[in-house]
Amino acid sequence: xxxxxxxxxxxxxxxxxxxxxxxxxxxxxxxxxxxxxxxxxxxxxxxxxxxxxxxxxxxxxxxxxxxxxxxxxxxxxxxxx
Amino acid sequence: xxxxxxxxxxxxxxxxxxxxxxxxxxxxxxxxxxxxxxxxxxxxxxxxxxxxxxxxxxxxxxxxxxxxxxxxxxxxxxxxx
Amino acid sequence: xxxxxxxxxxxxxxxxxxxxxxxxxxxxxxxxxxxxxxxxxxxxxxxxxxxxxxxxxxxxxxxxxxxxxxxxxxxxxxxxx
Amino acid sequence: xxxxxxxxxxxxxxxxxxxxxxxxxxxxxxxxxxxxxxxxxxxxxxxxxxxxxxxxxxxxxxxxxxxxxxxxxxxxxxxxx
Amino acid sequence: xxxxxxxxxxxxxxxxxxxxxxxxxxxxxxxxxxxxxxxxxxxxxxxxxxxxxxxxxxxxxxxxxxxxxxxxxxxxxxxxx
Amino acid sequence: xxxxxxxxxxxxxxxxxxxxxxxxxxxxxxxxxxxxxxxxxxxxxxxxxxxxxxxxxxxxxxxxxxxxxxxxxxxxxxxxx
Amino acid sequence: xxxxxxxxxxxxxxxxxxxxxxxxxxxxxxxxxxxxxxxxxxxxxxxxxxxxxxxxxxxxxxxxxxxxxxxxxxxxxxxxx
Numbered sequence: 001x002x003x004x005x006x007x008x009x010x011x012x013x014x015x016x017x018x019x020x021x022x023x024x025x026x027x028x029x030x031x032x033x034x035x036x037x038x039x040x041x042x043x044x045x046x047x048x049x050x051x052x053x054x055x056x057x058x059x060x061x062x063x064x065x066x067x068x069x070x071x072x073x074x075x076x077x078x079x080x081x
Numbered sequence: 082x083x084x085x086x087x088x089x090x091x092x093x094x095x096x097x098x099x100x101x102x103x104x105x106x107x108x109x110x111x112x113x114x115x116x117x118x119x120x121x122x123x124x125x126x127x128x129x130x131x132x133x134x135x136x137x138x139x140x141x142x143x144x145x146x147x148x149x150x151x152x153x154x155x156x157x158x159x160x161x162x
Numbered sequence: 163x164x165x166x167x168x169x170x171x172x173x174x175x176x177x178x179x180x181x182x183x184x185x186x187x188x189x190x191x192x193x194x195x196x197x198x199x200x201x202x203x204x205x206x207x208x209x210x211x212x213x214x215x216x217x218x219x220x221x222x223x224x225x226x227x228x229x230x231x232x233x234x235x236x237x238x239x240x241x242x243x
Numbered sequence: 244x245x246x247x248x249x250x251x252x253x254x255x256x257x258x259x260x261x262x263x264x265x266x267x268x269x270x271x272x273x274x275x276x277x278x279x280x281x282x283x284x285x286x287x288x289x290x291x292x293x294x295x296x297x298x299x300x301x302x303x304x305x306x307x308x309x310x311x312x313x314x315x316x317x318x319x320x321x322x323x324x
Numbered sequence: 325x326x327x328x329x330x331x332x333x334x335x336x337x338x339x340x341x342x343x344x345x346x347x348x349x350x351x352x353x354x355x356x357x358x359x360x361x362x363x364x365x366x367x368x369x370x371x372x373x374x375x376x377x378x379x380x381x382x383x384x385x386x387x388x389x390x391x392x393x394x395x396x397x398x399x400x401x402x403x404x405x
Numbered sequence: 406x407x408x409x410x411x412x413x414x415x416x417x418x419x420x421x422x423x424x425x426x427x428x429x430x431x432x433x434x435x436x437x438x439x440x441x442x443x444x445x446x447x448x449x450x451x452x453x454x455x456x457x458x459x460x461x462x463x464x465x466x467x468x469x470x471x472x473x474x475x476x477x478x479x480x481x482x483x484x485x486x
Numbered sequence: 487x488x489x490x491x492x493x494x495x496x497x498x499x500x501x502x503x504x505x506x507x508x509x510x511x512x513x514x515x516x517x518x519x520x521x522x523x524x525x526x527x528x529x530x531x532x533x534x535x536x537x538x539x540x541x542x543x544x545x546x547x548x549x550x551x552x553x554x555x556x557x558x559x560x561x562x563x564x565x566x567x
Contacts, residue, residue: 198251228284
């Protein structure tokens with residue numbers, strides 16, 4: 001997979017259709033299936049769950065997340081080793 | 082519907098005329114019918130209700146929401162399964 | 163009126179000359195007659211009243227509001243039903 | 244005067260040479276004679292007074308105010324009626 | 325001097341080589357000789373003194389100030405009357 | 406190595422494939438292998454560890470970090486002397 | 487040296503290879519040798535020391551500092567007199 005990641009957006013591209021964890025600036029986290037993204041890092045997740053302290057707070061289904069609220073995006077189970 | 086969402090704004094496009102939940106950075110939420118949006122994620126809702134902790138705080142009718150105050154937008158009842 | 167709102171700025175356009183409620187990020191609200199706006203959502207109101215908790219705090223007459231301080235703009239009495 | 248205000252900056256243009264009240268994001272207010280402005284809403288005031296709670300805190304003479312700190316600008320005595 | 329100030333940056337231009345007071349968003353003030361500025365309002369001061377509550381806190385010599393931290397810039401002794 | 410660093414992004418370029426420490430604005434730190442970056446300082450790390458007060462709080466694997474949340478990036482063991 | 491500083495970035499240019507003090511918005515200070523900068527005021531320091539209240543908190547070696555977190559940059563010992 002290391003070969004496929006030349007630029008940061010490549011990681012989002014290879015994560016389409018997979019579950020990702022998204023950390024927002026307001027301390028909240030979202031877990032869901034990555035459906036779409038753009039250069040502003042606007043994101044669409046499906047089966048979105050709003051998390052806090054490891055617990056599901058809300059089920060949101062399809063959700064549009066505005067890019068400027070995002071700190072990090074981490075696909076589940078993607079260590080390179 | 083998965084076919085219709087190539088880019089994040091596609092979710093807003095297919096949600097026109099439907100009820101959406103919008104979470105703002107200042108902790109407030111708005112529920113209303115999505116009438117229009119632009120690339121800045123400026124939004125016009127109709128039958129807008131300002132919510133807090135699940136309760137309606139104010140009825141606002143047609144409302145223009147400035148995009149840079151928005152965290153997420155989630156159409157009601159849109160899980161992909 | 164639904165026909166007239168294809169893009170978010172259309173709502174501001176049809177609200178010219180009418181009373182609007184503007185919510186700012188600093189918790190304050192302004193009520194006044196919408197005289198002008200631009201793509202940055204900079205606004206000119208006339209007969210501007212600064213409100214807090216439903217009470218008039220100050221009469222400001224003509225006022226220029228900088229767009230980046232605005233959360234929402236809602237024309238008075240504009241439900242679509 | 245309503246005729247003269249098609250765009251928000253028109254209000255600043257007709258207010259040149261007149262006294263204006265400027266509210267900043269940090270709760271402070273400035274009163275002075277509007278000398279110049281640009282599209283970023285950068286402002287030069289003359290005879291500038293920094294106000295707090297209606298009292299003069301400091302006399303500043305000519306002052307350059309950076310646009311992104313401004314909430315509103317209101318010329319003195321400009322109701323349209 | 326009123327003749328020389330058509331645009332906000334004109335005030336900075338006529339203040340080159342003179343002492344100015346600069347108020348930052350983080351409550352601190354800088355006093356120094358204005359050496360240079362650009363359109364982002366990035367500033368170079370010489371003989372810079374960091375002030376708090378009217379007292380010198382630190383002598384900084386030549387200092388580059390990033391424009392987006394600045395609230396206002398006021399040249400010393402520049403009332404127009 | 407001093408020869409190789411003409412512009413700030415050159416440091417990120419020579420750090421590809423190496424371990425870096427990234428400090429975020431929200432007080433958190435990330436340690437991981439630098440895989441990719443762009444001009445917005447968006448970053449992809451591998452074997453990412455979220456740190457607080459020198460302790461590992463979470464193992465994140467591959468992670469996309471949005472550039473506007475970053476304060477500094479420091480490659481491990483890179484003093485020039 | 488006054489001759490060499492027409493624009494703010496000129497001060498950074500003449501400070502290359504010298505020790506500078508950098509104040510960040512989050513109250514922290516960095517001292518190090520200025521290696522590189524760009525128009526966003528992104529900076530690379532070498533032999534970087536993170537300071538707080540005049541004490542070294544951490545030795546960081548080569549460090550990339552993102553420009554939008556910077557308040558001021560002051561080269562050591564550069565008064566013009």
